[in-house]
Amino acid sequence: MLQLNFIRENKDEVITRLAVKNFDAKELVGKIITIDGDRRKIQGELDALNSEANTLAKQVGDLFKSGKQAEANELKNKSAALKESSKKLEATLASTEEELNKILVLLPNLPSIKVPKGKTPADNEMMFSEGEVPKLYAGAQPHWELTTQYDIIDFELGVKLTGAGFPVYKGKGAKLQRALINFFLDNATAAGFTEIESPILVNEASGFGTGQLPDKEGQMYHVTGDNLYLIPTAEVPITNIYRDTIIKSEDLPVKNCGYTPCFRREAGSYGKDVRGLNRLHQFDKVEIVQIAHPDKSYEVLEEMRNYVAGLLKKLELPYRILKLCGGDMSFASALTYDFETYSAAQQKWLEVSSVSNFENFQSNRSKIRFREANGKPQLAHTLNGSALALPRIVATLLENNQTETGIKIPKALVPYTGFEMIT
RNA sequence: GGAGAGAUGGCAGAGCGGUUGAUUGCACCUGUCUUGAAAACAGGCUUGGGUAAAACCAACGGGGGUUCGAAUCCCUCUCUCUCCGCCA
Structure with missing residues (x-):
């Protein structure tokens, strides 16, 4: 607001x-x-x-x-x-x-002056890219074939238990999930983020505070019996921790991170974009959130951008960073960087992270303020980013690292998985 | 699920119809003193609207009511706590 x-x-x-x-x-x-x-x-x-x-x-x-x-x-x-x-x-x-x-509440946030004009994702500005697009062997397959072949993710079973978009991870597939979560959390805490384990159901006030309510009500699962919402991202609880609080200026920036499952109804999605792990109703994600002094928030954004880039590098995935154009940005964001990794078998770029500065748009809704010595309370800036969302990371990891004898696990992850290959 | 108690400033905690936006303590800030610090003393210290600055207005969990006047009385909702039951 x-x-x-x-x-x-x-x-x-x-x-x-x-x-x-x-x-x-x-x-x-x-x-x-x-x-x-x-x-x-x-x-x-x-x-x-x-x-x-x-x-x-x-x-x-x-x-x-x-x-x-x-x-x-x-x-x-x-x-x-x-x-x-x-x-x-x-x-x-x-x-x-x-x-x-x-x-x-109908007015979107102002885009930062650095935001390029544009209408569609094609107008996003390429900032950076790193890593080689791998050359796959002749029989290479998309991840939804690999997961079946190696019996690590069962989409059909998820349909039986719940419905489409709720996959079941098995064996090394489940272990890989756990490994990635721990890898991301360990990296985040090493970078100075405090780990938070938050509720994954939130009330209406929290939904409003970060901007999901009232307009995007249809995208969240609503537990009507208790009037609670399943979170679409950890951003909601972790940012709302500071709703209606005045933070001491010396405590800025506040750096928190957290792993949560995320739930999205994705009403209206269809077709090949939703194949396999590309778009799910439930997925795992580690989120990083910062609350910063207004004068420092763009420095903080760059810091977060570098942090996320570092993760992708460690995972040895080819990635690129896009600065979103005005038309592709979210309602609440002032500046957003999207991270995409190249999925070799699908031959397309998949969004795996989105890092944004909301300036005081969220904090004005949720009254997140800080006070400088003897000063009046003023609105802080809020920022967040995925670091990272698992499914598409898993998709590119499986596809890009497939060999005729199995799927290779990147070195950095091996201490977490305990195995080097999925066979 | 049943019974009871409660919700006041950063925290603790008074107040039970009339200069109470709110006693007091802690925390915090400023000053005096001190070589410095501590202690002591003096002063300051909720938020929002409004204004050039004031004045002024609003808010004691939310909403409604009684009254000339409500933090204080009544209704209602929400939340928290305690005990019992159930239970990871």
């Missing part, structure tokens, strides 16, 4: 910058400014009225104390009249504020 003051004072900038996200904000911004003007006018009137009523009430009290009943009663009537009009104003104010908030 953008800050009201900022919109009021930078109306044209808001409109121009949102145009980079292909969002036409002209009408909404105009409405916001009009309604906000109304709101402030009403608030002013109400304040004046309340002030008068407060004075009156005090006088009545004093009169009663000094035994002047008659005069007190007279003032009482006056006060009752005031009350009626203040009640009306209060109701108007409440509906005005509601209307304002409804529109305010």
